[in-house]
Amino acid sequence: MSSKRALIVVDMQNDFMPGGPLGVTGGDEIIPVINRLARRFENVVLTQDWHCPGHTSFASSHAGQDVFDTFDAFYGPQVLWPDHCVMGSKGAEFHPQLDIPHAGLILRKGYHRDVDSYSAFLEADRKTRTGLDGWLASRGITEIVVCGVATDFCVGWTACDARHFNLSVAMVDEASRGIDLEGSLDRAHRNMDIAGVDIVTISQLVD
Numbered sequence: 001m002s003s004k005r006a007l008i009v010v011d012m013q014n015d016f017m018p019g020g021p022l023g024v025t026g027g028d029e030i031i032p033v034i035n036r037l038a039r040r041f042e043n044v045v046l047t048q049d050w051h052c053p054g055h056t057s058f059a060s061s062h063a064g065q066d067v068f069d070t071f072d073a074f075y076g077p078q079v080l081w082p083d084h085c086v087m088g089s090k091g092a093e094f095h096p097q098l099d100i101p102h103a104g105l106i107l108r109k110g111y112h113r114d115v116d117s118y119s120a121f122l123e124a125d126r127k128t129r130t131g132l133d134g135w136l137a138s139r140g141i142t143e144i145v146v147c148g149v150a151t152d153f154c155v156g157w158t159a160c161d162a163r164h165f166n167l168s169v170a171m172v173d174e175a176s177r178g179i180d181l182e183g184s185l186d187r188a189h190r191n192m193d194i195a196g197v198d199i200v201t202i203s204q205l206v207d
């Protein structure tokens with residue numbers, strides 16, 4: 001596949017797999033699909049949700065709040081999640097069957113205590129860059145293909161934000177799985193459509 005193109009594999013970590021504290025249904029089913037897809041790319045980025053203990057996105061960090069409540073953070077509404085992907089923990093590790101040894105970059109996000117980061121490009125304050133845009137630009141990469149979990153949060157936000165950086169973006173639906181929290185999957189598809197993200201099947205990807 002073109003060297004101007006990169007595959008971004010989002011958050012394929014133990015805690016997001018079925019049985020994990022924030023397990024995404026079918027998250028493990030897409031591992032072989034992603035492994036095969038990644039072999040077609042010279043440039044692969046793996047993102048890793050990577051929170052400090054007591055992170056603001058954890059319901060346990062806010063007295064009186066429950067999991068899936070929305071908290072009014074300084075940057076806007078923040079869904080509160082079960083504790084997940086604590087830096088250095090087993091749950092934060094990639095699923096052991098993820099097999100992409102040629103990935104050139106592991107991009108960690110969400111490690112600032114008071115700001116979440118669904119997106120691999122911009123933290124939830126919508127200002128702080130992760131640096132991914134610069135990494136891609138310095139390699140002359142102009143097109144990205146996004147997959148992983150969860151379609152309606154980290155995958156969708158990453159895909160939409162990539163458009164802000166003038167990248168051409170395709171999201172591979174069959175290599176992604178969503179959580180679908182109160183209509184969030186439909187909303188994510190709509191937002192990706194508005195942002196100009198192509199939602200594609202693997203057979204539509206041209207080498």
Ligand SMILES: [Zn+2]
Nearest residue numbers: 049057085110
């Ligand atoms: Zn997280």
